[in-house]
Every structure is written in C-alpha cells, then in structure tokens.
Amino acid sequence: MSYANLYSLVQWTDKPPTLSPQASSIIKLVVALTICFILYLQALSSKSSSSTNATTPRLRFHGRLPLTAIGIVLLIFWSWSFLRFPQSGGSVAHPIGPLLSAALAQHDIWLQQASTSNSLSEAVEEYKRRYKRNPPPGFDGWHRYAKERFSVVIDDFDNLMDDLQLFWAVKPSEIRRRTREALSDPWNEVAEIRIRSGKAEIGLDVKPTHRWMLDGVIAMMKNYIDKIPDMDLGFNINDEPRVAISYNDMQDLHADSAPSEPPKSNPSNETSKDRAAGWNISDPSSPEKLFIDYSFQPTFHSHGSISCHPSSFARRSHLWDTYPLCTDCFAPHSNGLLFSNWTLSASPCHQPDLAHLHGFYLSPAAFKPSKVLYPVFSQSKAAGYADIRYPSPWNYIDKAVYRPDNEHPDPPFAKKESTLFWRGATSEGLSRYGEWKGMARQRLVHLANNSTATFHILLPSFPHASPNVRYQPTYTIHEVPSSKLSNLGLNISSIALVNKIDRCWDDDCPAQLREFGVVGPSDFQSHWQYKYLVDLDGAGFSGRFIPFLQSRSLPFKVAGVFREWWDGRVTA
Numbered sequence: 001m002s003y004a005n006l007y008s009l010v011q012w013t014d015k016p017p018t019l020s021p022q023a024s025s026i027i028k029l030v031v032a033l034t035i036c037f038i039l040y041l042q043a044l045s046s047k048s049s050s051s052t053n054a055t056t057p058r059l060r061f062h063g064r065l066p067l068t069a070i071g072i073v074l075l076i077f078w079s080w081s082f083l084r085f086p087q088s089g090g091s092v093a094h095p096i097g098p099l100l101s102a103a104l105a106q107h108d109i110w111l112q113q114a115s116t117s118n119s120l121s122e123a124v125e126e127y128k129r130r131y132k133r134n135p136p137p138g139f140d141g142w143h144r145y146a147k148e149r150f151s152v153v154i155d156d157f158d159n160l161m162d163d164l165q166l167f168w169a170v171k172p173s174e175i176r177r178r179t180r181e182a183l184s185d186p187w188n189e190v191a192e193i194r195i196r197s198g199k200a201e202i203g204l205d206v207k208p209t210h211r212w213m214l215d216g217v218i219a220m221m222k223n224y225i226d227k228i229p230d231m232d233l234g235f236n237i238n239d240e241p242r243v244a245i246s247y248n249d250m251q252d253l254h255a256d257s258a259p260s261e262p263p264k265s266n267p268s269n270e271t272s273k274d275r276a277a278g279w280n281i282s283d284p285s286s287p288e289k290l291f292i293d294y295s296f297q298p299t300f301h302s303h304g305s306i307s308c309h310p311s312s313f314a315r316r317s318h319l320w321d322t323y324p325l326c327t328d329c330f331a332p333h334s335n336g337l338l339f340s341n342w343t344l345s346a347s348p349c350h351q352p353d354l355a356h357l358h359g360f361y362l363s364p365a366a367f368k369p370s371k372v373l374y375p376v377f378s379q380s381k382a383a384g385y386a387d388i389r390y391p392s393p394w395n396y397i398d399k400a401v402y403r404p405d406n407e408h409p410d411p412p413f414a415k416k417e418s419t420l421f422w423r424g425a426t427s428e429g430l431s432r433y434g435e436w437k438g439m440a441r442q443r444l445v446h447l448a449n450n451s452t453a454t455f456h457i458l459l460p461s462f463p464h465a466s467p468n469v470r471y472q473p474t475y476t477i478h479e480v481p482s483s484k485l486s487n488l489g490l491n492i493s494s495i496a497l498v499n500k501i502d503r504c505w506d507d508d509c510p511a512q513l514r515e516f517g518v519v520g521p522s523d524f525q526s527h528w529q530y531k532y533l534v535d536l537d538g539a540g541f542s543g544r545f546i547p548f549l550q551s552r553s554l555p556f557k558v559a560g561v562f563r564e565w566w567d568g569r570v571t572a
Contacts, residue, residue, distance in 0.1 A: 107571040114156040114569075120144075126155045132259040134267040141227045159568040163388045166245070166373055169256035173278070175375055180281045181290060182234045182374050188291050189368055190234040190242075190376055193217055196276055198226035210237040216393020230275040234376050238366045239540030241381035241562075242291065243374055244303040247310060250386075253373065291368040296430050298362060300348065300355035303369050307384035308349035317352045322438070326353040342570060345560055346383040358561050359429020359439040365503050365539060380541035380562040389565045394543035400524060402550035408525035413552050419491040420448070420556075422534035423498050423522060426512065429539065432505040436512055441497075441536055444558070445516050448495035454481050459488075495534065498522075528553060537562045 117123040120143050127135045146154055167175060182190045183203060191214055192203025200221055202214045217235060221228065236242050245253070272278075294302065305314040319326060329351040333344040348354050355361050360382065378387035379394070394400060404410040428439045436442050457480050460473040485492060496519045501512045527533055527544075528551050535545045536558045545564075548555035557570075 103571045110156075110569070110571065111152065115152055115154040117155055123154060127157070128263045130155070131157065131161055132263065134263045137229075137269050137271050138227050140269065141224070145224055153569075156568070159389065159565060163386075165257050166250070166253040166386055167257070167375060168259075169253045170373060176232075176278055177281055178372070178374050179232055179234050180279065182376065183232065185290070189237050189366075190291075190374075191237050193233045193235060195225070195228050195233070196230050198228070200225050200228075203232075207237060212397065212399075213237060213393050216397045217390075220391065220393065220396050229271040230279070232279050234374070236376050236378040236387065238368070239379075239538070240360060240364050240367045241378050241385040241387045241540075242369055242376045243386040244306055244369045244371055244384065245373060245386045246306045246371060247308060249371075249373075250307050290372070290374070291370045294367045294369060295365060296363050296432070298355065299364060299367060299369075300352075300361040303371075304354070304361050304382065304384065305348045305352070306371075308347075312349040314349050314352045314354075319352050319355065322353070322356045326351075329353045343567075346563055348383060354561070356438045357440065359431075359435070359441075359539065360561055362435040362438055363429045363431060365427075365430045378540075380537075380564045382561050383563070389563075391565050392541065392543060395546045400543040400547055402547040404525060404528050404551075408523060408528060410528035410552050413531060413554070416531040416553060417491070417529055418489050418532075419494050419530040420532040420534060421527065421530040422448075422495040422536060423519070424536060424538065425498055426502050426504065427538040428503075430503045430505070431508040431512075434508065434511075436504065436508055440558075440560075441538065442512065442516065444534070444536060445495055445497055448492055449516075452482055454479050456480075457488075494530070527551070532556060534558060 117126045120140055123143055124135055124139065127133075127139070143154070170178075182188055183192045186205040189207075191206045191210065193214060194201050194203055200218045202211070202218070206214060214235065218225075300314075301318070305312070308314050310316070313328065330345075332350045333339065333341040333347075339345070359365075360367075373386055376387050377390050378385075379390065379392040381387040381389060402410075422444070424441055426436065426439070426441060428441050429435060431439070456477050458475050458477050460475050462473050480488065497512075497516050498521055499518055501509050501516075501518065504512060524544075524547075527548070531553055533544075533548050533551075533553045533555045535542050535548055535555050541562045541564050545555065545557065
C-alpha cells in the first residue's frame with residue numbers, strides 16, 4: 001500500500017482537519033505499527049547493549065542493512081501486518097523478523113547478479129546476453145574505472161537501459177535536432193552542458209539560481225570527461241519531470257526500439273568521426289511550442305496517467321469523492337493488508353486517487369512538460385515519464401552531505417535519541433484553493449501531531465533470564481493513549497514544517513500556519529542524534545536519502561511518486 005493511499009485516510013473539509021470516521025481506527029493502527037517496529041528495535045538494541053559492549057549493539061544500521069532493508073522499512077511504515085494478531089493473548093512471532101530476512105535474501109540475490117563477470121571479456125559477453133546489444137564504445141575504459149574503485153555493480157545496467165530504451169527508436173540525427181531544439185529557448189528551462197575535445201562547459205542563459213546544478217554535473221564528470229565523445233546534453237533545471245509520453249506512442253516506440261539483429265561479434269570501439277559537426281544545427285526551431293506550462297493546475301489526468309493502458313483504473317476512473325479510502329487503488333501492490341511491491345506502488349495506472357494525494361498531481365509549482373520524446377536529463381521522475389535519470393548533483397556538492405563532527409556526532413544506534421524526526425518545507429506544490437489538504441507533507445505533519453486517540457501497539461516482553469540463556473520474547477497488543485507514548489521511550493512529535501509557509505496564495509497561507517505552525521531551522525548534521533529519520537519527497541526527489549543511508553540512523557523512505565537512479569537497487 002502506498003503512503004499516498006494511507007494518507008488519504010486523513011480528510012479535511014471546510015471545518016478544522018479531522019479524521020474520516022470510518023478510517024479513524026485504521027489510521028491509529030497504521031501509526032501504531034510504526035511505533036511498534038521502533039520499540040521492537042529498541043528492545044533488541046537494549047538487550048544487545050546489556051550483554052555486549054555498548055558501542056557495538058547487535059543491530060547495526062550503518063552499512064548494508066539500510067540499503068537492503070529500506071524497501072522493507074517502507075513496508076513496515078505503511079502496512080497493517082499486526083492486524084493479524086488477536087486483541088488478547090500473545091504471540092512468539094513478530095512479523096518484522098521474517099520480512100527483514102526476506103529482504104536481505106532478496107538483496108543478496110540482486111547483489112550476486114549485479115557483478116557476475118570476472119574480466120572485461122566476460123563483462124562484454126554478459127552485457128550482450130542481457131541487453132541484446134553490444135556495449136558502447138569506451139566500455140573498456142568504464143570497466144577499468146569501475147574496477148579501480150571496487151564497484152559492486154559491474155553487470156547491472158537495468159535502470160539505465162530502461163531510461164534509454166525508447167531512444168533506440170529515434171534516429172541519431174533526430175535526437176541531436178531535438179536536443180538543440182530544447183536548448184534553443186531559455187523559456188523551456190532545459191540547460192546545456194557542451195562537451196568538446198574532452199572538456200565540458202555550461203551553455204548560455206542558465207538561471208543563476210540553478211547554476212549549481214550544472215556545476216555539480218561537471219564536477220561529477222571531471223574524472224572521466226576525457227573519455228566522453230563530443231555531444232550536447234540538456235538538463236532539466238526544475239524539480240518536476242518533463243517528458244510525458246502517451247500509451248499509444250509508448251507502445252510504438254517500444255516496438256521500434258527492439259534490436260533487429262543479434263549483436264555483432266567484432267564491433268568497433270570507436271565513436272563516429274567529426275562528431276562536433278553533427279551538433280551544429282542552424283535552425284532547430286519548431287513551429288509548435290515544445291513544452292507547455294501546466295504549473296498551478298491538476299496534472300494527473302492530463303500527463304500523469306497518459307502512459308497507462310486506456311482500460312486501466314486510472315484512465316477510466318475519476319474519483320470525485322475523495323473522502324472514502326480507495327481500497328482498489330492499493331490492492332494490486334499489496335498482499336492482503338501487506339505492502340508487497342515497491343516498484344508497482346509507484347505506478348499511477350491502478351491508483352486514480354493519486355490525483356488528489358500529492359502536490360505534483362494537484363498543483364505543481366513549476367511544470368513545463370512535453371508529450372514528445374525529448375532527451376531531457378532529470379534528477380528523478382514519476383512512473384510513466386520518459387526523462388533520463390542521472391545522479392543528483394545535490395549529493396555531490398555541499399547541499400546535503402553526511403559530515404558528522406564533534407559538535408554533531410553520529411553516535412552508535414543504541415546511544416541515539418529515540419525520536420522519529422523530520423523537518424521540511426511546504427515545497428510539494430502550490431496551494432490556492434485548499435490543495436494543501438491533499439499534499440503528502442502537510443498530511444504527514446497532521447498525522448504525526450494531531451492524533452489524540454488510543455493506539456493499539458504490539459509490544460515485546462522479555463522474561464528474566466541469565467545472559468547465557470536463549471529466550472524468545474512474547475508479543476502482546478496493548479492499548480496506549482498517544483499522551484503516554486513518551487512513557488515507552490519514543491517521541492513521534494518531532495515532525496514539523498520549517499521557517500514559513502511557502503508556495504501558497506490568498507487564504508491558504510494563514511490557514512496552514514494556523515493548522516501546523518512552524519519551527520526554526522536546524523543544522524542538517526543534527527539529524528544524526530536521532531534514531532529514526534523520515535525521508536519524504538517534495539516537488540521532486542529528496543536529497544537527504546543518501547546522507548541518511550550513510551549514517552547510523554534508520555531512514556524511513558516515504559516516496560510513492562518520484563524515483564531516482566538507484567531505484568532498481570532498493571529491496572522490497
């Protein structure tokens with residue numbers, strides 16, 4: 001079940017925000033499972049600390065576990081698995097353990113296939129076997145570069161191939177023309193990086209507020225820029241994705257992009273000669289507008305779902321009544337009440353309710369899409385979009401970095417504060433007519449801070465035993481008032497909006513301020529003092545996720561819309 005579906009349980013009317021009556025008990029159970037899981041980890045960590053050195057708790061979250069378990073963490077955060085437990089009595093089995101074990105096993109399988117070759121020749125053959133094409137010229141240089149840096153991914157290019165697949169249906173000369181066309185008008189907000197003779201430079205007319213993005217891209221390429229042939233690249237300077245292709249066009253492109261013959265046995269390892277001349281296009285302009293401004297208006301049905309099959313739930317249904325929970329919307333990526341498919345959960349095709357549950361679909365602040373396949377590089381994209389994803393410069397320059405110091409250390413997990421922590425802005429979309437009531441960030445803050453009901457929480461009980469005796473805890477459901485959660489050693493109220501309410505017009509600004517309030521800013525490095533960190537997308541991807549993974553804290557990834565370059569490596 002996606003976070004958006006569960007957030008839809010929180011309903012607003014013209015009156016102050018309240019919970020849907022028929023959904024009130026479910027929301028409490030959803031929050032309770034999060035609390036239950038955190039307390040379960042606390043109990044195990046405390047137990048480990050009592051029998052071993054306090055600086056080396058049994059549960060380690062710095063290293064492989066966050067990478068392999070992040071999908072399961074999302075599952076745990078937004079699933080209702082403990083509903084299977086009786087309201088009385090106890091159980092010796094906790095649903096979290098098997099889920100974590102399954103995730104680790106799945107990740108190990110992925111890791112093994114990510115690097116199966118032992119030499120360049122084997123890597124070439126593996127590439128041909130998987131993708132039915134020859135590796136590109138310069139593959140030997142890339143292979144050497146990856147091996148020198150001990151990369152654990154040598155043979156897996158699935159994400160890259162998925163993003164580039166459609167472009168195999170377009171002639172190279174047409175790709176160059178479309179690139180130049182997109183770059184020719186600054187209004188398109190597609191910025192240029194030009195590579196000539198092993199050097200990269202930023203094109204003209206780049207907004208000063210976005211130049212850091214292009215500087216970051218060049219910084220990422222500096223170690224291998226001399227190996228990249230001459231070309232021009234177009235980078236989306238907005239957060240939102242840009243290329244939305246219709247279902248029929250998508251099918252035609254997929255059909256035309258399939259390899260027509262087996263890979264050649266002795267392909268050339270050289271790029272075409274005089275490439276720079278191929279980019280000198282005198283008049284790339286088109287009589288039609290390339291990109292259309294859809295900012296500040298609903299986009300789900302006009303762009304977000306057009307890649308879906310015409311008979312899909314999203315294409316044939318418009319959910320005008322947003323009050324009841326759409327159970328049919330989350331059923332395809334769920335197993336009963338359990339979240340079961342992280343990849344499918346991003347698809348809008350079976351979730352028409354997403355039209356009302358995220359700012360990108362409700363009212364994006366800067367959205368200029370095209371329905372033509374332009375080669376635009378973006379830091380993230382929603383399912384169905386055809387942007388080419390690349391690693392965000394945000395994580396390669398001083399925007400959001402993991403840099404603990406003496407003032408802001410990253411202590412062992414067991415010594416961190418037992419707090420579920422998030423700080424963010426109202427940057428998801430622009431609200432003028434109450435759209436904020438459906439935006440994910442605002443609903444998260446409401447959910448974390450406005451619930452006053454009793455929660456049903458599955459808590460472990462450890463019998464008294466000597467350190468050398470193995471024993472199994474018993475798990476029993478308890479009713480805990482929200483006011484008493486702090487007695488369990490957990491703080492869930494440190495989720496707040498920062499500084500001021502942005503991206504709103506008219507009465508929507510003071511309305512949000514009255515509902516949520518704001519807190520002052522905090523140093524990004526102060527995150528490491530907390531055990532549990534929430535990562536939530538805004539207008540696009542969240543730049544905090546990678547630093548969170550580097551820390552000893554446990555990140556809760558709440559991202560049902562935007563996916564980044566690492567998405568295929570997430571286990572769920």
